Amino acid sequence: xxxxxxxTEMTAxxxxxxxxxxxxxxxxxxxxxxxxxxxxEAPTFLSYNVLxxxxxxxxxSSFLSRSKGYSYLLxxxxxxxxxASYLCAVILFSGGYNKLIFGAGTRLAVHP
Amino acid sequence: xxxxxxxxxxxxxxxxxxVTLSCSPISGHRSxxxxxxxxxxxxxxxxxxxxxxxxxxGNFPGRFSGRQFSxxxxxxxxxTLELGDSALYLCASSLETxxxxxxxxxxxxxxxxxx
Numbered sequence: 001x002x003x004x005x006x007x008t009e010m011t012a013x014x015x016x017x018x019x020x021x022x023x024x025x026x027x028x029x030x031x032x033x034x035x036x037x038x039x040x041e042a043p044t045f046l047s048y049n050v051l052x053x054x055x056x057x058x059x060x061s062s063f064l065s066r067s068k069g070y071s072y073l074l075x076x077x078x079x080x081x082x083x084a085s086y087l088c089a090v091i092l093f094s095g096g097y098n099k100l101i102f103g104a105g106t107r108l109a110v111h112p
Numbered sequence: 113x114x115x116x117x118x119x120x121x122x123x124x125x126x127x128x129x130x131v132t133l134s135c136s137p138i139s140g141h142r143s144x145x146x147x148x149x150x151x152x153x154x155x156x157x158x159x160x161x162x163x164x165x166x167x168x169x170g171n172f173p174g175r176f177s178g179r180q181f182s183x184x185x186x187x188x189x190x191x192t193l194e195l196g197d198s199a200l201y202l203c204a205s206s207l208e209t210x211x212x213x214x215x216x217x218x219x220x221x222x223x224x225x226x227x
Contacts (some may be wrong), residue, residue, distance in 0.1 A: 033215070042116075042202060042218035043155070087155065097160070099168045100145065100204075100216060104154035 002026045004103035006088050011109045012078050020073045020106045022088030030098055031091040034062050034073045037105070038084045046073070046086075075108075083110045114139065116205050116219035124225045130191040133222045137184050137205030144186040145216060146178060149200040161186055162208075190224075198226045 003025040012018040022032070031050035035043035049055055049064035049071060061074040073086055085105040091098050117136045125131050137144050146158040157170040161180035178188040184205075190197055200223050204216035 035218075042220050045215050045217065048215065089155075095168060097162075097167045099157055099160060099170075101157060102147070102155035 002090070002092065002101050004088060004090055004101060006086075006103040006106045008104070009107045009109070011111060012075075014078055014080060014110055014112050016078050017074065017076050018078060018108065020075070020086050020088075020108065022071045022073070022103055024069050024071075024088075024090050024103075026069075026090050026092055026101070028093040029066065029090060030093045032062075032064055032071050033089040033091070033100065034060075034071075035087040035089060036084050037087060043087055078110050080110050080112070083108060116203060116217055118201075118203055118219040118222050120222060121220065122223045122225075124227060125193050126227050127193055127195060129193050130189060131193060131224060132187055132189045133201055133203075133224075135186045135188075135203035135205075135219055137186070137203075138217055141205035141207055141217075142184055143206045143208060143214075144180055144184065145204045145206075146186070146188050147202045147204065148172075149202055149221070150198075155202070158188065193226045195226050198224060200224075 005023045034046040036046050037043040047062035054063045059076045064071045085107045087105045088103040089100045119134045143162045145160040147155045149155045159169040164180045175191045180186045200221045202221045204218045206214040206216045
């Protein structure tokens with residue numbers, strides 16, 4: 001079956017760096033997304049990885065290792081507004097088409 | 113460009129009733145996916161439609177169904193509602209999700225409460 005694991009909760013201090021890990025065991029892997037979701041709002045796109053390595057976008061970076069079934073999202077210079085849930089989503093090629101399977105999400109609390 | 117819209121935003125139903133939720137994708141997007149989000153299970157894939165055809169479905173009972181119209185708008189229906197169907201229902205649209213990996217853009221969701 002498909003399995004995607006993320007820590008349930010993390011806390012960090014404003015201005016610090018935090019790394020949110022995601023491990024997956026899936027078949028038909030075709031890429032990985034990270035989404036941010038504030039409470040009561042829709043998930044918003046953060047990053048996409050399909051090849052091994054690091055993708056950097058401002059304060060946010062995402063890393064992928066396909067051989068290890070592992071990804072992480074790195075948030076630098078944390079701000080209070082970064083308090084949100086972070087969702088790791090794996091793209092699976094199934095039945096001739098792609099579909100997105102989400103992990104349960106990591107709730108990040110940023111403290112002053 | 114307008115984002116993904118979903119109606120209604122909030123809905124309260126009782127057990128045994130049925131409900132229809134609507135999703136209008138971003139203009140030009142032809143793929144619409146539906147997800148159920150609950151605190152315990154996270155975001156779970158329901159089904160995906162493209163050009164009025166269901167291309168993929170998740171592991172939900174037959175009480176959950178959907179359809180897509182020629183203008184790419186989509187509806188999902190849940191019949192014989194159960195308490196456990198209380199959740200946030202999200203739809204997401206993308207340009208194309210056959211062999212490409214287009215980003216999915218989410219609507220604000222419909223919060224369904226079953227009493």
